Amino acid sequence: MFAELSPHASALRDKLVAFMDEHVYPNEHALLKPPREAEKWSPRPLAMELMRKAKAAGLWNLFYNHGPEGQGLSNWEYSQLCEILGRSLAAPEIFNCNAPDVGNMEILSMYGTDAQKERWLKPLLTGEIRSCFAMTEPRVASSDATNIETDIRRDGDHYVVNGRKWWTTGANSERCKVAIVMGKSDRSAPKHKQQSMILVPMDAPGVTVERALSVYGYEHAPLGHGEVVFDNVRVPAENMLLGEGRGFEVAQGRLGPGRIHHCMRFIGLAERALEIMCERAKSRTAFGSSFAEMGAIRQAIGQSRCDIEQARLVTLKAAWTMDRLGNKAARNEIAVAKIVVPETAGKVIDRAIQVHGGAGLSQDFFLAEAFAETRFLRIGDGPDEVHREALARVELGKLN
Template sequence: MDFELSAKTKALQQRVSAFMDAYVYPAEADYTAELAANTAAGKRWTPLQTIEKLKTKAKSEGLWNLFLPVDSAEVSGYQGGGLTNLEYAPLAEIMGRVPWAPEVFNCSAPDTGNMETIARYGSDEIKARWLKPLLEGEIRSAFAMTEPEVASSDATNICTRVERQGDEYVINGHKWWISGAGDPRCAVFITMGKSDPEAPKHSQQSMIVVPADTKGIRIVRPLNVMGYDDAPHGHMEMYFENVRVPANNMLLGEGRGFEIAQGRLGPGRIHHCMRLIGLAERALELMCKRASSRVAFGKPVAAQTVTQERIAEARCRIDMARLLTLRAAWLMDVAGNKVAKSDIAMIKVVAPNMACQVIDWAMQAHGGGGMCDDFPLASAYANARTLRFADGPDEVHRNAIAKWELGKYGTGKDAEPPVTRF
């Protein structure tokens, strides 16, 4: 294993860090104030100018589409960062220190995964219509997979129907936790549904591109995460009711939804985990500063043994999670997603649990302040906690890891890499 970063990545680290210091951290108060003002004016689901202005700045400085890997850059005609998974990982960590910052660099979910999916599997027509404006940041997108009626932790349960009728596909289904569907800029959905219920289990599902203005799409409501509705991005409950799209909107071909999902979710999990590591680093930084400035029982909180123990444990856990994630990224680069499947599953268990614990300790060190939005910790915790579900719950990944481990000794069977959202 060689985790030495290239000169290009080191330079980008410095540039992204400098951008965060100069523009993103100082804008956190503006972001909160603008969101509050929009809420008071009844315009909560309106794009925030705080972010839009920073996007223009990031684009002008060449800090744009850094997530776009070499292979996707080649087929899309856009260079982006042109980085490997290992090279992009430390940049995702820096951006992840502020949950909304990745959007500033056009590196936020679910757009990154959707752009890579269209770049790899979309026709020239689909790329021209959707990929170009997504890469330029003119529109946003959503990934419609999770369903309320079934346990979507097992994606074979998904029951939305995608049925061929002549030159069209007709889509009917009920979805929820569709992140980004509340954004007025959301112009397209990549939708997963069952095209052939009689096919082998992993050949029943397909992915299809659905324009957001297609007749029959009905947004029901935004769902909140521990009290946060994440406007203007949002996580929506929605219906597809006799939604008709051209047959050539099908990605790769009928029955290949799981194949696409594996190509999509592997890199996405690396991105999520590195952003969580950045979030945990920020929480540890805030914990140390707060504990050093507060006095309890005659001495700084930082001098209390329990605080020191938590700070030390947080340092250990963050660094362990980072090294495991870097190994997964490196293995994906040198051997591919399939070979790295166990490492990818492990980081999806380790990183969210680590972040939740570190943020929780930081909240405790902040006292009552840790529970409110005077500090970014409460929202950070809600964000980290969702990622113990998103892209697969802990239990699914642990089961897969155990089966792969038992398989080494002839006491278990191989397992498919988890294909899940919530």
Template sequence: MSYEPNAKTADLLARLRAFMDAHIYPNEKAYYEEVATGDRWAHVTLIDDLKPLAKEAGLWNLFLPESTHGAGLTNLEYAPLCEEMGRVHWCPAVFNCAAPDTGNMETLERFGTEEHKERWLKPMLAGEMRSAFAMTEPQVASSDATNIESSIVRDGDDYVINGRKWWISGMGEADCALMIFMGKTDPSAPKHKQQSMILVPRDTPGITVLRPMTVLGYDDAPHGHMEILFENVRVPASNMLLGEGRGFEIAQARLGPGRIHHCMRMIGMAERALEAMCRRVKSRVAFGKPLAEQGVIIERIANSRIMIDQARLLTLHAAHRMDTVGNKVAKADIAMIKVAAPNMACQVIDWAMQAHGAAGISQDFFLASYYAHARKIRFADGPDEVHRHQLGRLELAKYD
């Protein structure tokens, strides 16, 4: 099996790299300066300026597989493009390929009604609004989603929502207009039929953003990861996705692509960290010779190359499996990369920080923020322990 990009992907990748060179890398400093000026949660105008250029370049909605709304790429075709975008943490939004919007758009396309698609999916595909996914809760171990306690109760033609959520990524965005909310509709139902998903407009009364959560001190403004209180939030019954008790079914369909996208971006971040490490050690002298000639540095660079390529091949294989046998059959492949890629990125970025000396953990380089993001991904869409447990059980099942 060859994982070399086909002609379509190679063309898109060349255009994407040219766009990054022309518009993303030169604007990295400007982006962070705009975020740091005034209200950190204000809309970043730079993103709005770049979106039309991405559309003109044909680099828009690349993530949607087999869709008339995007490039119609398979997971395997999209993988190198997602990796490239992952090199700059904030830039996927320029191409309308940022999480959690990607997962939410796929969810709306697969499970939304025509009314849902017209009201919510259409403006999201156009890049006119952002969204959030509300699942994790502070009072329970949300790694087991059956623990979720927030309630969704039918009341006539409406549902009434109560609960507290946290780490709700994207709720800091000024143009976040929609949440997909997961909660319990029937606590007495079988364990995996208790949960449902419902669409909650951001401006619905009863929604209070309590605070932005920080990751190792980073608030990730203006995207943010918010703690939110829902008090008697009332939405139309027509906002329910698929019907009561279908939440886990939707979650499994949504999380597969989301997990592999995270891994693709992790590889892009690790590649950039390795590049920064190599440039740094060739230009710095310690104990009478360049750092690049120090044995420990050479070994770390070699190990970084091995680890990145291992993670990339594993991710490409998982993408191929998802395309050919489906997400459910490929669940072991997805679990493997969800453990391997973030752990690899954490290690490579850590070595790059060390090679930069104290500067590596400062605001003068991107490495510290990249480390915080990579460390966070070891929890996002399921912690390492859950994926390892699933993998171990699947492996043991071969010997029954």
């Protein structure tokens, strides 16, 4: 089976559990509470204070393994920690392990120039700024990224960017200082060589965050998901990532690890939902019986344990394969996890909501917002159908 955690990873895990118990769970309601309108997209003092404590405790950049700024954990090791911090929707930002910054830091580490790393990666690693990733567009089916219409056109020693993006996570935040934008730079090139990615400062003339998008009514401030317009935005040519026509190459380097991180976080959410489902079942009675004695609820609890264990195993296998064979070789395992985990977590959280009754739908518990997040992930990072189609092609190809 899987190897034991290294002493370093095991010590980090113990520290993370203690930090969550002492600082995150007690402050979770305040961290997730919608702020006043005037302060909606501003950094929250409480979150910033906890970030400083996490950094001082050595629980910072847990995902990062490219240099001394990180912890040097493998994908499999980080998966164990990611499940713990995923138990609270408020936690990833506290440890600088939040999307989309994690993926953007990976991109800059792997593909950025020294100048790009100095300007953008370094302050992201220290938590001074935030970033966003602008790929999805409202006017095309972005599940097929070759449909993307945003134009990135060379003009002397600059590129000019024109387009409209949405579901650009993090764009609303006052701390968001740079966007990685995917668009077409050569429409005459082969299908998967037309796209490029470029770094666009959010304060560049022509960049406008038009509105915040909500997920089932949750705006997720101060992070949020924005609809962003790029209107004749001029950026220096040196802001291009890796080179023209290499956008898909950059995207694949980013998405594999990010999908596994999402999966382990949502397994943590599902575990916590099962725990409070059990607590609720043991504390409530109806029609003369404890909920915990009712067959339907016991069935829901037992099935939830089966579902979580299966989801965790496929995710750990994906992380294990990535470490040994590389992200590309693990693409099928990653796709399986990406399909299985959000659906599984959604089922478990939905059962917990049902056991909680009306309370499960309210802001008094994390369940309603967690359910919205899991439903979002069945579309984010590629809809389930795209991953199933890719897996089907592999299976059918085995018969040739």
